[in-house]
Amino acid sequence: MSYIHEIEGLDIAWCPGCGNFAIRKALMAALEDLEVPPQKLVIASGIGQAPKMPHYLRCNCFNGLHGRTLPVATAIKACNRGLTVIAEGGDGDMYGEGGNHFIHCLRRNPDIVHLVHNNMVYGLTKGQASPTSMRGFQTPVQTEGVILEPFNPIAVAVALDASFVARSFAGHGEHLKTMIMEAARHRGYALVDIFQPCVSFNRVNDYKWFEEHTYQLEEGYDPTDRQAAFGKAMETERMPLGAIYRNPDRKTFEQQQPAWEDDSRPLHERETDMDELRELVESFRG
Amino acid sequence: MARERRDSQTKDLNVVICGGAGQGIKTVESLLASLLRASGLYVFSTKEYMSRVRGGSNSTDLRLSPRPVECPVERVDLLVALGPRALDHMADRSGEGTAVIASPDSLESGGEEFPGRPFPVPIGGMAEDAGRKVYSNTVAAGVVAGAFGLDLQRCLEEVRSSFEEMGEEDRKGNLTAFESGFRAGEDLDLDLSVPAPEESSGEQLLLNGAQAVGLGAIAGGIRFICSYPMSPSTGVLAFLAGQARRFGLVVEQAEDEISAVNMGLGAWYTGARSMVTTSGGGMALMSEGISLAGMVETPLVLHVAQRPGPATGLPTRTGQEDLDLVLGAGHGEFPVAVLAPGSLKQAFSLAARAFWLAEKHQVPVFVVTDQSIMDSYYPASELDLDGVITERFLVDAGEGYRRYSLDGGPPSPMAVPGSGPGLVCLDSDEHDESGHITEDLDLRVRMVDKRLGKFAGLAEDALEPELVGDGSIMVVCWGSSRNACMEAVERLDRDDVSVMHLSQLYPLHDRVAELLEAAESVITVEGNATGQMGRLLGDLAGITPDHEVLRYDGLPFRADTLAEKLRKAIEGGRR
Numbered sequence: 001m002s003y004i005h006e007i008e009g010l011d012i013a014w015c016p017g018c019g020n021f022a023i024r025k026a027l028m029a030a031l032e033d034l035e036v037p038p039q040k041l042v043i044a045s046g047i048g049q050a051p052k053m054p055h056y057l058r059c060n061c062f063n064g065l066h067g068r069t070l071p072v073a074t075a076i077k078a079c080n081r082g083l084t085v086i087a088e089g090g091d092g093d094m095y096g097e098g099g100n101h102f103i104h105c106l107r108r109n110p111d112i113v114h115l116v117h118n119n120m121v122y123g124l125t126k127g128q129a130s131p132t133s134m135r136g137f138q139t140p141v142q143t144e145g146v147i148l149e150p151f152n153p154i155a156v157a158v159a160l161d162a163s164f165v166a167r168s169f170a171g172h173g174e175h176l177k178t179m180i181m182e183a184a185r186h187r188g189y190a191l192v193d194i195f196q197p198c199v200s201f202n203r204v205n206d207y208k209w210f211e212e213h214t215y216q217l218e219e220g221y222d223p224t225d226r227q228a229a230f231g232k233a234m235e236t237e238r239m240p241l242g243a244i245y246r247n248p249d250r251k252t253f254e255q256q257q258p259a260w261e262d263d264s265r266p267l268h269e270r271e272t273d274m275d276e277l278r279e280l281v282e283s284f285r286g
Numbered sequence: 287m288a289r290e291r292r293d294s295q296t297k298d299l300n301v302v303i304c305g306g307a308g309q310g311i312k313t314v315e316s317l318l319a320s321l322l323r324a325s326g327l328y329v330f331s332t333k334e335y336m337s338r339v340r341g342g343s344n345s346t347d348l349r350l351s352p353r354p355v356e357c358p359v360e361r362v363d364l365l366v367a368l369g370p371r372a373l374d375h376m377a378d379r380s381g382e383g384t385a386v387i388a389s390p391d392s393l394e395s396g397g398e399e400f401p402g403r404p405f406p407v408p409i410g411g412m413a414e415d416a417g418r419k420v421y422s423n424t425v426a427a428g429v430v431a432g433a434f435g436l437d438l439q440r441c442l443e444e445v446r447s448s449f450e451e452m453g454e455e456d457r458k459g460n461l462t463a464f465e466s467g468f469r470a471g472e473d474l475d476l477d478l479s480v481p482a483p484e485e486s487s488g489e490q491l492l493l494n495g496a497q498a499v500g501l502g503a504i505a506g507g508i509r510f511i512c513s514y515p516m517s518p519s520t521g522v523l524a525f526l527a528g529q530a531r532r533f534g535l536v537v538e539q540a541e542d543e544i545s546a547v548n549m550g551l552g553a554w555y556t557g558a559r560s561m562v563t564t565s566g567g568g569m570a571l572m573s574e575g576i577s578l579a580g581m582v583e584t585p586l587v588l589h590v591a592q593r594p595g596p597a598t599g600l601p602t603r604t605g606q607e608d609l610d611l612v613l614g615a616g617h618g619e620f621p622v623a624v625l626a627p628g629s630l631k632q633a634f635s636l637a638a639r640a641f642w643l644a645e646k647h648q649v650p651v652f653v654v655t656d657q658s659i660m661d662s663y664y665p666a667s668e669l670d671l672d673g674v675i676t677e678r679f680l681v682d683a684g685e686g687y688r689r690y691s692l693d694g695g696p697p698s699p700m701a702v703p704g705s706g707p708g709l710v711c712l713d714s715d716e717h718d719e720s721g722h723i724t725e726d727l728d729l730r731v732r733m734v735d736k737r738l739g740k741f742a743g744l745a746e747d748a749l750e751p752e753l754v755g756d757g758s759i760m761v762v763c764w765g766s767s768r769n770a771c772m773e774a775v776e777r778l779d780r781d782d783v784s785v786m787h788l789s790q791l792y793p794l795h796d797r798v799a800e801l802l803e804a805a806e807s808v809i810t811v812e813g814n815a816t817g818q819m820g821r822l823l824g825d826l827a828g829i830t831p832d833h834e835v836l837r838y839d840g841l842p843f844r845a846d847t848l849a850e851k852l853r854k855a856i857e858g859g860r861r
Contacts, residue, residue: 267556272507
């Protein structure tokens with residue numbers, strides 16, 4: 001079957017068996033069900049293996065710098081609310097190089113979907129530790145194993161009252177598709193941290209490891225209970241998959257901009273009111 | 287060093303109010319500026335201040351003149367000193383002709399070395415009599431107003447309205463303080479007369495540089511500004527934030543400059559004209575994003591308000607040290623444009639022009655100012671609103687649209703996402719015509735050539751230098767040094783000296799080299815220690831300056847002392 005966002009005959013640079021293929025398929029399936037036309041979709045990304053995604057889909061794309069995707073995506077949405085904006089990248093891109101932007105994006109709450117391919121390793125630069133690598137994980141740089149505490153994106157997002165926080169796994173395509181759709185339908189910032197096995201550089205956290213160290217959130221779990229969400233975020237032996245936290249009351253960044261109060265046109269379609277400017281200039285006459 | 291009292295040439299009067307941070311100098315400044323302006327005089331005001339919230343020594347210049355003046359002078363005619371430290375702080379700028387109003391104890395403890403004529407007024411005691419010691423600044427304003435022989439009732443109205451938001455007790459206290467200061471000022475034997483202006487300053491616009499740049503940005507069609515606060519650039523962000531509702535702007539304070547520049551690019555990718563405002567250190571952090579702009583060919587306007595470096599340098603002071611920084615910003619090779627306004631009028635026009643230029647050529651455009659422009663207030667002649675070009679350059683994304691088309695141009699036509707059936711793809715990697723990553727090295731060469739090809743169009747749009755006079759000794763300056771240079775050369779009163787001001791440093795207009803070649807000798811004036819513009823003239827126009835007048839102590843050029851330096855340079859002859 002083919003999808004409307006699918007480009008045929010691509011020479012994809014990912015390794016055979018990479019979790020990214022499953023993420024791409026789930027994303028295309030979700031976008032199709034969401035009925036987002038490629039022309040109204042912008043995927044912003046940075047540098048790594050995951051950020052190549054927009055080149056492998058029919059969409060508008062802004063493949064910018066390493067770590068800088070969230071500011072770009074935030075501004076795109078703030079200037080044209082008619083666009084569906086996805087910020088996509090890996091754990092190094094989003095939580096390492098872009099860590100400061102991640103923190104402040106949670107505070108800002110733009111209406112964007114944030115997909116993070118979390119493989120706990122640096123793939124593009126061939127196998128160094130990432131911010132989410134486990135303690136003891138040996139690499140050519142961390143030769144005696146990682147000594148830093150792994151970054152916990154779910155706990156950070158809940159701590160900063162992110163409006164939607166979910167986790168999924170590339171090995172569970174349907175679940176991932178559902179999470180992406182929920183994230184896209186959510187009004188406000190929506191994080192989907194996606195466990196993604198790296199078959200070339202992470203021989204520890206493989207498909208089997210993720211199967212054994214994750215579970216689906218139980219029926220009846222209330223994602224609006226922030227205390228409970230904290231509890232889930234702190235589970236590291238077996239990690240929950242699903243919508244872990246939601247705050248439906250937070251206003252989006254764009255909603256709070258005076259520019260969007262009574263004008264729904266994209267900013268580029270608006271003209272400067274030169275008469276108003278003349279009046280403003282006159283107010284400086286003293 | 288002793289200075290002559292008053293200026294026989296310019297008939298102006300330079301009043302300086304000096305005190306510690308937190309002593310309310312700003313209140314005195316705005317009160318006096320508005321009272322004196324109401325009397326029809328032209329008032330130029332500027333400030334120099336320490337990077338602290340309390341204490342230290344800060345000063346504000348109020349230069350009063352019967353004709354428009356647009357730059358500071360070194361000479362102090364009247365000093366109002368709030369505290370003994372102010373006397374030490376201002377000793378270098380004062381001479382025998384300087385009258386100083388200060389409390390007797392300040393004059394006693396700080397005044398031994400002070401060269402001026404003392405006029406003791408018990409400012410602190412009078413403030414206490416009026417209710418509180420903190421009214422000292424209002425007493426001082428009253429003393430000056432009284433010494434000028436202004437109308438007391440009109441003054442009191444102004445005082446009342448400027449303290450409107452205070453509680454009843456403080457408002458009354460300030461009025462009493464002002465009046466008692468006024469009475470004391472009337473009794474002082476000070477000659478403060480300034481000839482009546484031919485044309486009153488009253489009708490003119492009163493602006494500072496931050497407002498001029500902000501108004502220019504609005505005229506240029508700005509829709510989005512995102513920045514991280516950094517002195518002295520923050521005034522522009524604050525001004526535009528104040529206009530966000532009225533003009534439908536999206537304004538955001540970023541977590542850092544890296545975010546700011548990337549947001550700026552995200553905004554203009556959607557077609558929303560955007561700007562960032564920063565100073566040297568923030569500009570350094572933005573370098574990577576500027577290089578991204580060069581690669582993805584997304585327009586961007588960057589306002590860089592300079593201050594002395596390196597590193598944190600002198601955070602609240604002025605300099606022209608970042609020309610090399612903007613010219614070299616960003617890794618890799620790509621064209622940029624650098625504008626540098628020399629006056630408030632130019633600050634408005636060039637800020638507006640920057641948006642047009644950036645979108646037309648799809649390049650980063652720098653508008654380079656500094657603390658002296660940001661913090662100086664003076665009446666500006668009319669802003670050229672009619673001269674603002676509102677032309678836009680966006681196309682619709684048609685079927686099969688390729689953002690980096692090699693057919694025609696450069697630049698390739700720019701469409702925005704959602705504007706048609708086509709897709710708009712950008713890549714920070716080298717890319718093909720449709721914006722996707724490529725390692726086709728022949729294509730790489732064609733893409734580089736296309737990007738660099740934009741230089742020719744930028745050169746065609748370069749601004750001509752401003753030339754005043756036709757003397758063969760040419761004084762060359764850029765950016766904020768313009769007004770002091772113009773006045774300094776006027777003071778020299780020599781037919782053989784001309785001034786050339788560059789308001790665009792890159793690309794340079796062809797006429798710059800022509801004029802320099804025709805000059806017999808060239809004197810450059812810049813606010814840095816190494817002569818950055820001088821080197822640029824060497825690189826681009828093949829000219830080495832015969833003399834350099836450089837100031838890098840954190841203060842702006844002042845017309846009187848600059849004139850002396852130029853005189854020495856000229857009399858010293860060719861190097």
